[in-house]
Amino acid sequence: MDDLRRSPLHDIHVQLGARMVPFAGWDMPVQYKGIIAENKAVRGKLGVFDISHMGQVFVSSDTADVASAWLDSILTNNVAKLKIGHGQYTLLLNETGGVIDDLIVYRQTDTDYFLVVNASMVEEDVRWMQEKLPASDVVLTNCSDDFAGLAVQGPEAVTAFQSMFDGAGQLPERFCMSTIATDNGDVIICRTGYTGEDGFELFCASATGPRWWQRCIDAGATPAGLGARDSLRLEKCYPLNGNDLAPDRTPLEAGLAFAVDLHKPDFIGRETLIRQKTKGLHRRLVALKQTNKSPPPRPGYVVFSGDEEVGTLSSGGVSPSLGCGISMAYITSGHNKIGTVLEVEIRGKRFPAEVVRKPFI
């Protein structure tokens, strides 16, 4: 426990009485008042999450388009198509098409790119990218330790932004970013999130993190922890790396074809994806909804169709919005059609669950 890293907002969480848990090597708040209430605050009004554990990586080149061409050789989506100030969801794959990480890449200028990566994967991503760096002209800098991060999420995010920034800058459009100069230093604002609600992520110098947190609270945000964050993203079927994404699962199996540009001439992992696309997928990540009263579905539970084992849950829980058990599972092709009723085995008993359209809400 001693070597857990602490966010710049750690003291605030402790003062608020948060329940702290180890997550990706960090000591992070899983909840303050309660996961269900925090989920509902984000869906109905506004929540703020500490995302200081996430990684920030800058990639730049001296010459225009050199960095983007390199990023396009290691990421699945199309960086060249990004306009300045725009971002896209994308994946970093291994040589066999499996997922190392999912991330968002933004084009700041024609020579500068900003990547936001998962906390648990910062070191591995950076090591992998460093190994793939061309001999010259592309510089990669891991600035994860310099930033505090806050995710401000909920239908009142726009109003909150206005009161927090008081005319100092404009809220970028969806999936865009901007850097705003303020009396608390420069902050990077990204109009993205992991909850399915409108909102933005704010990255600021670590030392100013507590002040920005307080501004979020003053703007009406409810502190929300990792537990609520997990339930919110699962309700929207956003994959969680380590659960729903893994080095032996491809983005096509995970249903992320929208973030893969197979028209690009080459990128690491492309061959496997082309083969899967031609020959068909053996399994797919589906959304399952418990149809009867059942214990909460949890990762690792096995899914059956009659006597046949057809998959394993990669994420699961009770949806605070729906009040029933929801999960995602990699299911053998043929059993993945919308409307198929399968069974989830929980402590030796089986409970029916229907394959439903993503997202759950």
Place this chain on the structure above:
Amino acid sequence: MNVPDALKYTESHEWIRPDEGGIVTVGITDYAQQEMTELVYVELPDVGQQFSAKDEIAVVESVKSASDIYAPVSGEVVEVNEALADDAAIVNNSPFDDGWLFRLKLSNPSEIDYLMGAEAYTSRIS
């Protein structure tokens, strides 16, 4: 933290209330429900099932995790709290009263003597 004097307690945070006729009522303590956070599901044994002390007898589940509940004493299940099927949060709101889990008919009444009193349990959780 509420630890009623009249009850007996286990190391694993169940409480036991001796009732009439060799029957005990069992639940989880205020401390346990706070640790487990918001409960969303309670799986109870069937009436008529026999358990030995320390057997896994029930499961309570929060949004984040599932926790086993152990039979504090040996006996037969004579009643379960049906209300929890519709609202597991009763255990959070009223752990010592409306949130009771099940009743056991003791097969070995002397086992009660080995359980902790309120004072010992209070020092266990402090």
